[in-house]
Amino acid sequence: xxxxxxxxxxxxxxxxxxxxxxxxxxxxxxxxxxxxxxxxxxxxxxxxxxxxxxxxxxxxxxxxxxxxxxxxxxxxxxxxxxxxxxxxxxxxxxxxxxxxxxxxxxxxxxxxxxxxxxxxxxxxxxxxxx
Amino acid sequence: xxxxxxxxxxxxxxxxxxxxxxxxxxxxxxxxxxxxxxxxxxxxxxxxxxxxxxxxxxxxxxxxxxxxxxxxxxxxxxxxxxxxxxxxxxxxxxxxxxxxxxxxxxxxxxxxxxxxxxxx
Numbered sequence: 001x002x003x004x005x006x007x008x009x010x011x012x013x014x015x016x017x018x019x020x021x022x023x024x025x026x027x028x029x030x031x032x033x034x035x036x037x038x039x040x041x042x043x044x045x046x047x048x049x050x051x052x053x054x055x056x057x058x059x060x061x062x063x064x065x066x067x068x069x070x071x072x073x074x075x076x077x078x079x080x081x082x083x084x085x086x087x088x089x090x091x092x093x094x095x096x097x098x099x100x101x102x103x104x105x106x107x108x109x110x111x112x113x114x115x116x117x118x119x120x121x122x123x124x125x126x127x128x129x130x
Numbered sequence: 131x132x133x134x135x136x137x138x139x140x141x142x143x144x145x146x147x148x149x150x151x152x153x154x155x156x157x158x159x160x161x162x163x164x165x166x167x168x169x170x171x172x173x174x175x176x177x178x179x180x181x182x183x184x185x186x187x188x189x190x191x192x193x194x195x196x197x198x199x200x201x202x203x204x205x206x207x208x209x210x211x212x213x214x215x216x217x218x219x220x221x222x223x224x225x226x227x228x229x230x231x232x233x234x235x236x237x238x239x240x241x242x243x244x245x246x247x248x249x250x
Binding site: 006040041042080081084111112113115116117119120121125127129 | 131132133134136148149152155156159160162163165246247248249
């Protein structure tokens with residue numbers, strides 16, 4: 001089955017961020033295809049590499065980065081939601097004249113069209129949200 | 131591009147969270163991709179369609195004019211839960227746009243009829 005995953009909540013505050021990762025990992029382990037994971041609303045906060053949890057806690061962001069590296073997973077952060085919440089990559093930092101960027105490895109910033117396109121191509125959209 | 135029947139389910143009040151605002155963005159993008167779009171408003175989501183929204187004191191942009199503009203984007207199928215309307219004392223005349231009222235049992239069928247459900 002071809003899945004597209006949508007993540008609507010930020011990390012640590014809401015179980016959704018963990019469940020989305022666990023579902024994606026399980027789907028890949030079962031041999032399903034995950035076309036894309038799309039982060040929207042506060043879900044964009046799953047893509048900041050500045051996340052620094054205590055050592056005995058899971059690192060939700062680097063966990064996604066590792067899964068992306070292992071499976072060539074397409075992790076897409078919504079650009080409009082990201083700008084509002086201060087998630088930037090290097091080129092957006094320059095374009096918006098900011099002094100830092102924080103996008104984690106394996107993530108990319110793009111538009112909502114990526115979600116719609118993914119939904120059209122996939123068999124199932126699975127939304128993780130509140 | 132293939133066309134899918136997409137149902138956007140709006141469940142929350144217009145301002146306390148960003149879901150309503152960011153749902154509007156998604157509706158417009160879905161329209162730009164020529165998808166077959168329907169909107170459903172249930173629970174406190176109904177308040178998104180209420181006339182006379184004034185957000186000045188909240189210091190938040192009033193995004194409700196967008197619902198009136200949906201028609202220009204060929205987004206014309208707007209459904210509302212009849213039970214949720216009654217529970218909130220709302221009437222058709224209180225809403226910014228023309229809607230079709232559906233019973234909760236009909237809403238279940240509506241969901242079954244769609245390929246994709248976005249939930250906000």
